[in-house]
Amino acid sequence: MVKGITRQVILVKSPDPRLFEEAIFIVKEEALAREGVSADQVLKEARQAADGYLRQGKAWNRRLERLPAYAWGAVGAALASLGWGAWLLLL
Numbered sequence: 887m888v889k890g891i892t893r894q895v896i897l898v899k900s901p902d903p904r905l906f907e908e909a910i911f912i913v914k915e916e917a918l919a920r921e922g923v924s925a926d927q928v929l930k931e932a933r934q935a936a937d938g939y940l941r942q943g944k945a946w947n948r949r950l951e952r953l954p955a956y957a958w959g960a961v962g963a964a965l966a967s968l969g970w971g972a973w974l975l976l977l
Contacts, residue, residue, distance in 0.1 A: 896932045909936045 894913040
């Protein structure tokens with residue numbers, strides 16, 4: 887069901903197409919009605935928000951990629967051991 891509501895949206899193309907094609911921002915009605923706020927300022931803020939989201943995700947990926955394979959194996963073995971230990975205590 888579609889209502890007859892009109893919204894203004896901003897589409898921001900992704901600088902990294904591996905993650906997503908574009909971001910969609912729904913603009914508040916009062917954002918453009920305020921004095922001193924231009925469409926260019928709203929678009930600039932939308933781009934900054936999208937870029938900040940990409941940088942945040944890439945930072946976590948870089949941190950996780952720094953761990954060598956044997957560290958991931960050790961973490962997995964420790965978690966499996968803790969899981970089995972908890973299971974045996976519950977029996």
